[in-house]
Amino acid sequence: MLTLYHGANSVCSIKARIVLAEKQLEWEGRHVDLPKGEQFHPDYLKINPRSIVPVLDHDGVRIHESTVICEYLDGLSDHNRLMPDDPVKRARSRTWGIYTLEYHDSVNTLTFGSYQRKMLLDKPAEELEARWAAMSDKTRVRKTLDLMEHGAASVHVPVALFRLARMCAEMEADLAKGDWLLGDSYSLADAMLSAYFFRVDCIGLESLWESRYPRVTNWWARIKARPSLAAATDPWLDEAIMTRMRKVGRDTFIGAKGLEEYF
Ligand SMILES: N[C@@H](CCC(=O)N[C@@H](CS)C(=O)NCC(=O)O)C(=O)O
Structure with missing residues (x-):
């Protein structure tokens, strides 16, 4: 089971x-x-x-x-094997897997600096104190408090956007060799990275790739067309929350020059 x-x-x-x-x-x-x-x-x-x-x-x-x-x-099964047999591709897949730690931290920064911050600012101070006290990782608490206080002006925001832009640039280079990150077939690397794209898209920052990375933009369109993305998201997500998340994300980060001011 x-x-x-x-x-x-x-x-x-x-x-x-x-x-x-x-x-x-x-x-x-x-x-x-x-x-x-x-x-x-x-x-x-x-x-x-x-x-x-x-x-x-x-x-x-x-x-x-x-x-x-x-x-x-x-x-666990041979159905739709996602990890390639080729050792070089396996190594590249694991490299992408390690990079996702950085992507997670970055999307977490952007979500916390916008939507989550807005939600938590409405909570009573005692409830917030209890929440920070319950978090065992105090480095995470310090970062969270900085995002709570400064939102888009937090020092963590440009770092997160830089790292996500680097993710797009590195993907753009790999996608020159085929439709998918490891070549001609969809693989574990595509599956893993699509979750971070989903979040960036949810907070309305898809201009991160649409403005400068055409291969990545096409890759994301192919990912969205796969039934697995809807299967992994639709049953759990509330349309009203997603709409609010997108609005708060855009209002927080997109200024007159789009995302340009962060680069
Ligand atoms: N490196 C971990 C990160 C897991 C993680 O941070 N998960 C978030 C949700 S995406 C979480 O549980 N956060 C709890 C919290 O914010 O208190 C992984 O990839 O599994």
Whole structure:
């Protein structure tokens, strides 16, 4: 039995759900409501003391980290094998997997600096204090507090946009060799990266690639046409929240010169 502890709108959970859909694996979900703070509940801390999702439970064995979960899921069946046989392509796939740690941090910065900040600013001060106290990683707390205070003016925002722009530039170079990141076939690298694109798109910043990376723009259109993206997102996401997220993201980051002022 495969059980995924996941968050509805968590980018790393979406990443795992895309691979579950691509592989057509049967799985059961245990939803962890991140906005409500369920990741800090003592029962969940027994599943993951780091208070983050996703976690995959396979017959009682727990696998942590979305990139590792994705490769693990791919290895479970021969249906639609996503990790290539070629050792050079396997190495490149794992390089993309490592880069996703940076992409996660970046999309998290942009989401927190806009939509999440707006949501949390409405909460009572005591509730926020309790939330920061529950986070065991104090570096994360410091960053979160900076984003709460400064929003788009936080020092973390230009770093995040620079890194995501670098992601697009590196993808543009790889996509010169084929329609997909590792060549002519859709692979684990495409599946993993599409979750971060989904989030950037949700916060209305698709001009990050549309303004300068045509191959990446076409790649994203191909990804959106795959049933796996809708399967991994539609059942969990609320249309009204997504509309608000896009508006707040654009209002926060897109100035008179688009995203240009960040580069
Ligand atoms: N490197 C981890 C990152 C996991 C992570 O940070 N997940 C976020 C959601 S995408 C989370 O659980 N956040 C909890 C919180 O914000 O308190 C992975 O790829 O699995």
